[in-house]
Each structure stands twice: as C-alpha cells, then as structure tokens.
Amino acid sequence: MNVSDSxxxxxxxxxxxxxxxxxxxxxxxxxxxxxxxxxxxxxxALRRVEEIARSRGAEAPLIGLMxxxxxxxxxxxxxxxxxVGFVAGTGATExxxxxxxxxxxxxTFDLGERRSPFEGDLEPAFRHSARVAFVPIIEGxxxxxxxxIVPYSRGRERSRAATEILxxxxxxxxxxxxxxxLIGQNVNSYRPKYDGGPEKFPGxxxxxxxxxxxxxxxxxxxxxxxxxxxxxxxxxVKAIDENENLCNxxxxxxxxxxxxxxxAMRRGxxxxxxxxxxxxxxxxxxxxxxxxxxIVGFPGETREEFEDTRRLxxxxxxxxxxxxxxxxxxxxxxxxxxxxxxxSEKTDRFQSLEKLQASAQQKIYTDFLGAEVLVxxxxxxxxxxxxxxxxxxxxxxxxxxxxxxxxxxxVRVRVDELKxxxxxxxxxxxx
Ligand code: 5AD
Ligand code: SF4
Numbered sequence: 001m002n003v004s005d006s007x008x009x010x011x012x013x014x015x016x017x018x019x020x021x022x023x024x025x026x027x028x029x030x031x032x033x034x035x036x037x038x039x040x041x042x043x044x045a046l047r048r049v050e051e052i053a054r055s056r057g058a059e060a061p062l063i064g065l066m067x068x069x070x071x072x073x074x075x076x077x078x079x080x081x082x083x084v085g086f087v088a089g090t091g092a093t094e095x096x097x098x099x100x101x102x103x104x105x106x107x108t109f110d111l112g113e114r115r116s117p118f119e120g121d122l123e124p125a126f127r128h129s130a131r132v133a134f135v136p137i138i139e140g141x142x143x144x145x146x147x148x149i150v151p152y153s154r155g156r157e158r159s160r161a162a163t164e165i166l167x168x169x170x171x172x173x174x175x176x177x178x179x180x181x182l183i184g185q186n187v188n189s190y191r192p193k194y195d196g197g198p199e200k201f202p203g204x205x206x207x208x209x210x211x212x213x214x215x216x217x218x219x220x221x222x223x224x225x226x227x228x229x230x231x232x233x234x235x236x237v238k239a240i241d242e243n244e245n246l247c248n249x250x251x252x253x254x255x256x257x258x259x260x261x262x263x264a265m266r267r268g269x270x271x272x273x274x275x276x277x278x279x280x281x282x283x284x285x286x287x288x289x290x291x292x293x294x295i296v297g298f299p300g301e302t303r304e305e306f307e308d309t310r311r312l313x314x315x316x317x318x319x320x321x322x323x324x325x326x327x328x329x330x331x332x333x334x335x336x337x338x339x340x341x342x343x344s345e346k347t348d349r350f351q352s353l354e355k356l357q358a359s360a361q362q363k364i365y366t367d368f369l370g371a372e373v374l375v376x377x378x379x380x381x382x383x384x385x386x387x388x389x390x391x392x393x394x395x396x397x398x399x400x401x402x403x404x405x406x407x408x409x410x411v412r413v414r415v416d417e418l419k420x421x422x423x424x425x426x427x428x429x430x431x
Pocket of ligand 2: 141142143144145148149150151185186228
C-alpha cells in the first residue's frame with residue numbers, strides 16, 4: 001500500500017508541475033513515506049530525515065513525511081524531527097503539491113481524509129514497474145487486532161467502486177501491463193457501498209464477484225493481497241479454479257498457532273478455522289502457493305503456545321513465511337499488557353521458526369527442480385547482467401538465463417537450481 005501511495009504522490013506532483021530529481025542530494029523537496037507497523041520502521045524514517053538534513057548542510061531541502069507515522073504523530077513530528085517541514089497523513093497524498101507550496105512559507109500539515117478513494121489515473125511512468133501494477137481496492141481496517149496500529153493510521157475500511165477498479169484494469173491492459181495486484185489491508189473484506197459493476201458475475205461475496213469480473217477483462221495475471229482469515233470464503237478458491245488468469249497464490253496471515261494467543265490478539269478465528277481454509281486452498285485444482293505472517297513473543301505467549309505455532313507451521317506447508325517479533329505500538333490494547341517475553345527469548349523463537357520454515361520451504365522448493373514454470377520477465381537481474389528476473393504465477397522469484405528481448409513477456413523457464421528464497425533456471429521460450 002505504501003509503494004502504491006508513493007506512486008500516487010509522484011504522479012500527482014508531476015501533474016502539478018514538479019519534476020522527479022535523480023537523488024536526495026540534488027532534490028529541492030524530499031518526501032519520506034513512513035510505516036508504523038513496527039517501532040523499528042518508525043525510528044528508521046526519523047533517522048533518515050536527520051541524515052538527509054545533515055548531509056545537505058546549508059543546502060538542506062524541504063523535507064516532508066507522509067504515510068502512517070505522519071498520520072499518527074501529526075504536528076508532534078516537528079518536535080521529534082526538527083528538520084521536517086511538512087506532514088502529509090495517509091489521506092493527504094493527493095494534496096501534497098498544495099502542502100509543499102504552503103510549507104515554503106512555514107511548517108504545515110494535513111491529516112484530512114482522502115477525497116475519494118484512489119480516483120484518477122496514475123501516470124504509468126510513476127508505477128514501480130512497467131509490467132506489474134498495484135490496484136488498490138480497499139483501504140483501512142475494521143478488525144482492530146489488539147497489537148496492530150493500522151486501524152488507527154489508515155482509518156476504517158473503505159472499498160473502491162468495482163466499476164472504477166474495472167476501468168483501471170482495462171486501462172492498464174491497454175497500456176501493456178501483464179500483471180496486476182489487487183491490494184488492500186484486507187482485500188477479501190471488500191464491500192463497496194454500491195455493489196454495482198460486476199452484476200453479471202456470480203460470487204458468494206462481493207470480493208469473489210469482483211475477482212471473477214476482473215478476470216473477465218483478460219488481464220493475463222491477477223494476484224491479490226492480503227486476505228484476512230475470518231473473511232476467507234472457499235468461493236475464492238472456486239474462482240481461482242475457474243479462471244486461469246487468477247494466479248495460484250494466497251497470502252493468509254495466521255499470526256499464531258495457539259487459540260489462547262489468537263483470542264488475546266482478537267483475530268476472531270481459531271486454529272481449526274484456519275486449517276479449514278488451508279484445506280480448501282490445498283484442495284484446489286491447480287496447486288496454490290500459500291504464504292503467511294507470524295508474530296512471535298506476543299505478550300504472555302508461553303513456550304508451549306509458541307510450540308503450538310511451530311506445529312501449525314509444520315502442518316500448513318507455507319511456501320513463504322514472514323516472521324515478526326512482537327513490537328508494542330502505543331495506543332493499541334496489547335501495548336497495555338506487560339511485554340512479558342524477553343527480547344532474547346523473542347529472538348530465540350524467531351530464529352527457531354525461521355529455521356523450521358527454511359527446511360520446510362526447501363522441501364517444497366524441491367518439487368520445482370526440473371519443472372517448467374511461467375515467469376513474467378520483469379527486468380534484468382541485479383546480480384548478473386546475463387540474467388533476467390521475474391515472478392511465477394505463484395509469486396516465487398525466478399532468475400534465469402534468457403535474452404533481453406524477453407523483458408515484458410511471459411517466459412517458459414525450466415528450473416535447474418534452488419536458492420533459499422528463489423528459483424534459478426533457463427528460458428525455454430516465450431509464451
Ligand atoms: N508487532 C509485530 N508485528 C506486527 N504486525 C502487525 N503489527 C505488529 C506488531 N505490533 C505484523 C503482522 C501483520 C504484518 C503486516 O505485520 O504479522 O500481518
Ligand atoms: Fe492490523 Fe489486524 Fe487489520 Fe491486519 S486485520 S491490518 S493485523 S488490525
């Protein structure tokens with residue numbers, strides 16, 4: 001979502017007469033997009049502000065903060081980071097040009113609402129990739145998991161009209177994009193005020209109806225993230241089964257394998273419910289890659305409860321897992337609980353889970369050895385000038401030997417080597 005907001009900020013600025021500078025060393029204005037989901041990211045953003053100000057000395061640029069930290073801290077940021085000249089909250093992305101003009105005269109901030117969610121076209125040149133586009137479908141969160149700051153920084157769930165989403169997808173197709181990611185904090189909680197647009201399409205929920213409607217545009221590859229377990233309906237799997245262009249990847253964060261911890265986190269489901277979703281996903285006609293998130297060291301998590309998480313991870317066969325050490329966020333209900341798990345114990349649990357996942361993942365990856373996968377060649381590999389890089393339909397990174405003329409195309413690749421988080425192979429031809 002932050003990458004998408006940065007694209008929108010850059011696009012809006014350029015439409016308003018600003019130009020993108022080659023680096024922070026020469027820019028007149030520097031905007032840092034911030035994340036507040038864990039304390040580390042927040043501290044890093046503030047450090048970066050002072051670093052930039054210091055490195056430019058008397059030539060210091062106007063520095064602005066946008067994103068979640070900006071929204072949560074607002075005006076207080078002028079005290080925490082004295083070099084900040086303006087603060088643009090999560091709803092103010094499209095008003096940054098006006099903010100900059102005001103900030104030239106003195107410090108200023110805007111924590112107002114987004115005028116209408118994600119309206120207007122993005123300049124394609126400001127998308128993070130010329131082949132893969134992010135399409136926001138829902139913003140905000142109503143779930144209030146006890147550890148999470150997002151409902152406070154992004155506000156309540158607001159779904160974008162399906163007609164607007166479909167219009168953007170068709171326009172991306174015409175611009176030559178080959179893959180889109182429908183994005184939102186909880187995509188499968190999609191519930192627009194007016195459920196019009198995809199009437200022709202069946203679906204047990206507005207989200208699965210939207211998936212079928214988006215699939216009908218003919219966009220070659222459609223991915224979506226993140227899904228929320230409580231709102232996960234088996235009809236999503238059915239929609240994937242019916243449409244080849246709905247990609248075989250689901251990101252479904254479980255957070256913990258202990259029912260007591262899940263309750264304390266206020267996730268609204270039990271381990272058995274999650275396993276039911278996993279079984280529906282594993283029962284699909286195509287193999288669907290399942291990835292997840294886990295928090296270790298939530299307040300009060302015992303060693304035995306952590307072992308429950310290890311058992312769940314062993315059972316689910318996740319093809320990728322993001323593991324986080326619990327970080328107390330001011331203003332959330334969990335921050336009032338005693339942070340009982342020592343930092344060293346959090347680190348132990350983190351490493352133990354990471355090791356378990358690495359070995360499980362290697363076993364899963366072995367299935368790919370010698371297999372043919374379809375990769376959207378997104379560009380040249382950063383490591384070697386002879387290699388291209390891209391993702392499979394199941395969202396695995398693949399680096400491969402192939403010609404530069406393949407960039408932007410969907411390529412058949414034979415996998416001949418496994419790395420810890422990616423595959424390596426050789427191009428067999430273009431689809
Ligand atoms: N501490 C640690 N991890 C967190 N996440 C969200 N809030 C916190 C927190 N306070 C993790 C969750 C979520 C992912 C995006 O970040 O696992 O799924
Ligand atoms: Fe945070 Fe929970 Fe909402 Fe995800 S569902 S954004 S973890 S409150």
